[in-house]
Amino acid sequence: MEKRYVEYTNMLKEKELKSTPQRVAMLGILEQKGHADIEDIYSEIKKEFVSISLATVYKNINTLLEAGIIQEIKVPHKKSKFELKKHKHSHFVCEKCGNVYDVEQPKSIDIELPEGFKPKETSLMLSGICPKCH
Amino acid sequence: MEKRYVEYTNMLKEKELKSTPQRVAMLGILEQKGHADIEDIYSEIKKEFVSISLATVYKNINTLLEAGIIQEIKVPHKKSKFELKKHKHSHFVCEKCGNVYDVEQPKSIDIELPEGFKPKETSLMLSGICPKCH
DNA sequence: CTCTATGCAAAAACTTTGCAGGGAT
DNA sequence: ATCCCTGCAAAGTTTTTGCATAGAG
Numbered sequence: 247m248e249k250r251y252v253e254y255t256n257m258l259k260e261k262e263l264k265s266t267p268q269r270v271a272m273l274g275i276l277e278q279k280g281h282a283d284i285e286d287i288y289s290e291i292k293k294e295f296v297s298i299s300l301a302t303v304y305k306n307i308n309t310l311l312e313a314g315i316i317q318e319i320k321v322p323h324k325k326s327k328f329e330l331k332k333h334k335h336s337h338f339v340c341e342k343c344g345n346v347y348d349v350e351q352p353k354s355i356d357i358e359l360p361e362g363f364k365p366k367e368t369s370l371m372l373s374g375i376c377p378k379c380h
Numbered sequence: 381m382e383k384r385y386v387e388y389t390n391m392l393k394e395k396e397l398k399s400t401p402q403r404v405a406m407l408g409i410l411e412q413k414g415h416a417d418i419e420d421i422y423s424e425i426k427k428e429f430v431s432i433s434l435a436t437v438y439k440n441i442n443t444l445l446e447a448g449i450i451q452e453i454k455v456p457h458k459k460s461k462f463e464l465k466k467h468k469h470s471h472f473v474c475e476k477c478g479n480v481y482d483v484e485q486p487k488s489i490d491i492e493l494p495e496g497f498k499p500k501e502t503s504l505m506l507s508g509i510c511p512k513c514h
Numbered sequence: 515c516t517c518t519a520t521g522c523a524a525a526a527a528c529t530t531t532g533c534a535g536g537g538a539t
Numbered sequence: 540a541t542c543c544c545t546g547c548a549a550a551g552t553t554t555t556t557g558c559a560t561a562g563a564g
């Protein structure tokens with residue numbers, strides 16, 4: 247049994263979703279990898295559920311997105327990645343290796359918007375070189 | 381002849397790309413619309429070039445991206461949009477109507493990164509309600 | 515027991531590729 | 540005249556859908 251099986255089950259139940267082994271495994275993979283695309287998840291989960299369908303992965307990703315349990319990260323020039331939704335944070339994507347890192351939210355952003363724009367969310371994507379690729 | 385025909389031709393020539401009517405039209409559409417996805421561009425350009433191929437639109441988008449003449453904007457939950465590359469700016473996407481607006485860059489962002497991260501670019505995406513949808 | 519989720523297969527949607535003819539330089 | 544670009548058709552990739560069965564609550 248997954249270390250965090252109960253936790254994932256509760257996350258799902260809170261949103262009135264059924265806790266299936268496939269969904270729990272997907273959440274486990276996302277937790278462990280941090281950021282993963284569809285292909286990452288599919289190839290990883292097949293190790294445990296040999297006959298899982300790619301359609302199931304897609305359906306569950308969409309279900310989990312709608313439930314707000316996970317979120318999508320759109321990175322320029324690459325495929326979307328997904329991550330567990332957790333405390334608000336920003337992202338740093340490495341130009342060399344393509345890895346995405348979570349970084350702390352900025353303490354403040356000094357920006358002037360035209361009249362009438364009411365921002366609710368800000369999402370900041372930094373790109374550059376990560377420590378490994380130095 | 382397009383108002384900015386010469387300008388677009390020069391932009392293309394600087395990158396050693398041929399200035400074709402289709403490319404000029406695509407740049408004109410991007411300038412006029414501000415932000416457009418593949419489908420927007422294709423349906424718009426077909427008014428002028430009835431027999432243009434969708435493949436040509438894709439090829440040119442990729443060519444223009446590689447040349448750095450345009451850039452891609454990845455918006456959560458929707459298809460990628462494209463825009464002419466111009467002075468650095470941020471984006472505001474309206475949760476209601478889905479429109480993307482250009483807004484001024486923040487004057488400053490106060491953020492602390494872990495040791496070893498060297499950011500080169502920052503891209504900020506705001507989301508909320510735009511003036512029209514109020 | 516009921517109703518949702520899964521797996522499979524097929525379809526739909528999206529994007530790229532190869533090639534022959536046309537057009538820009 | 541050369542080489543790039545276009546349009547078309549086909550192939551490749553990604554994502555969604557429909558349906559029968561399995562499994563969660």
